[in-house]
Amino acid sequence: MENTENKKNNSEEELKLSRRNLFAIAGWGGLLTSMAASVGAALRFMFPNVLYEPSPIVKLGKTSDYAEGSITFNESERMFIFRDSTGFKVISAICTHLRCTVNWSEINNRFECPCHGSVFSTDGKVISGPAPKPLEWLHVKASPDKRLVVNKNKVVDKNYSLIV
């Protein structure tokens, strides 16, 4: 009888939160919470909200500047402009492997990446190499002053064409 009563008393004492423990929990809890919040804030700080990057929508030359049947490479915007008998198609020159700029090979009639040897056909499909995806066809339209406007963030189907 005595033993069981002792046990009961002990467990009751364990359950009781002493003033010292309460302050310890509050202190540590406050410290750890504020540290976690600081780390979280520092991590969020590393993601900028405003970017001063060039616009993904770029204005190129006049539609009349491109000869029929020509393939023009725009180095700064990293894209190829195809002018066929009906209109314009624009393909991104950014290799889908590691973002190097692909070259147009006149002899082999295909795109070749100088970095890791990916090869793409005229319609952007991967022929060989480490590239996992075909080259992206980009949305192109004509501005009122008859110039090409390409949206680098807008990927279109390979059959998409700007009819002029």
Add this chain to the structure above:
Amino acid sequence: MENKNKFDLRETLSYFAFEVPVKLYRSIIRHGYPDSEKNKSLLIFTNFFLHILPVKVRKHTVKVRYSYCMGGITLLLFIILTITGGLLMFYYVPSTEKAYQNMKDLEFAVSFGVFLRNMHRWGAHGMVATVFLHMCRVFYTGAYKPPREFNWVIGVILLVSTLFLSFTGYLLPWDQLAFWAITVGATIASYAPMGDLQRFVLLGGNTVDQGALIRFYVAHVFLLPLVTTLLIGVHLWRVRKDGGMSGPPL
């Protein structure tokens, strides 16, 4: 009594010439002449710069062909890189408009600039090499085994931070090699889980531009050296605590 308060030139001179220097010396060097075992030990562990060295070592430890001093050479290169890097910072501005010109100025217009830049460059290449060789030595002598397994883990983190220091330093000249290396490197990061987010935070945007340059610069001259210095301290301390350099059983 009256005499004692009087100014005595001889006494004053001898005080400043002998007592003050001795007091100063004793305040810095707090042990006697190292002719006893005790004073020899005190010489090492009362000196901040020497205290990481063990007072006594086992015989094989001092044989060059046991470790080829690869860890020590790595530390020496890190110190050289810190000094040369600190000096290069006086002429380098991490701006996309100035960085390349600053780098060229260091090569052609600044006295000893090309020497310091090349010391920094070759020191960095050397450090990557010696870190790997050090790792090989530790592996082949079985020095990663208990009780040294935790120090191997710290060593792996140090290897990664060395590689990150190399990678971040790569972008700073802002030339074609740098630009495409970081374009490729950041895209490799994008293949990892949450990769696009990683690439974004690494470059501070979507393109390799000013945001990326300043991030790589801060990581290269502040964050990574801080982490590396701290871990080198822990690494050396652990070597001491685990009984000095590994070796055959006693």
